[in-house]
Each structure stands twice: as structure tokens, then as C-alpha cells.
Amino acid sequence: MSNPVLSRAITTLQNQYGGNDQKITQILSIFASTIDVCTATLINHNIEKEETKILVLRCITGALLMFDHIAPIGAFQKQEPFALIDAIRQIVSYQPKQTALINAIKYSSKHLLQLNCLIADTWLYHLLRF
Secondary structure (H helix, E strand, O other): OOOHHHHHHHHHHHHHHOOOHHHHHHHHHHHHHHHHHHHHHHHHOOOOOHHHHHHHHHHHHHHHHHHHHHOOOOOOOOOOOOOHHHHHHHHHHOOOOOHHHHHHHHHHOOOOOOOOOHHHOHHHHHHHOO
């Protein structure tokens, strides 16, 4: 992983809560809720400030990557625990294009390219433009 802040956060959470399944479940639920709330905010509200929209996209990306690294099966499963499709669409369709966020998902995710993940479905492949 190329992002030192994300790497440190993931390592800290895994070290502190790695043996406690209940705590990990709670943490994953917080990340999933964060992704859903941020995605819904972008879809349902007319945010005027560009900086605010980009901050929300960054929150989605960070929570998505944290979830992907901490969840045993990752974030990119066919039965995702949050609105993955909507979240990814918000990131990739935003103008001006947020290449850094797209690349963070493409290159810093842990489970994205596994055979059993949604990459097998062409929508994710095309959205992220591999």
C-alpha cells in the first residue's frame, strides 16, 4: 500500500482489535455507514462548495479502503454491506475527474482483483477503467 496514513490507520486498528470479532464488526459497520451517508449526501443534496464535495469523496474513498483491508473478505463482494456501486459511481463520475481517488482504490485496495469479487462484473471494471 502506498498511502502511509491509511497504512498506519489500518495497522493500528488490526493490532488493537484484531482478536476481537465483535469490535471488528462494529468498526466495519461504522465504515459502511460512513460510506452510505457520504454517498447519499452527494446524491440527495445539492452541495455548492467544491471543496466540500471533494472532502466527501475522500471520506468515501478512505472508508472504502479501510473496510477493504479490515474485512476478511474485503469490500468488493457481490453482496456488499453498503452501497458500493453508488459510492464508486460518485467517485468516478465526479468532474473534474478525481484521478488520485480512483487510483487509490485501484492500487491501494487489498481485495479488488480477487476472482470472487465484483471485478468479475464488468460494471466495476469499466467504472474504474482498468
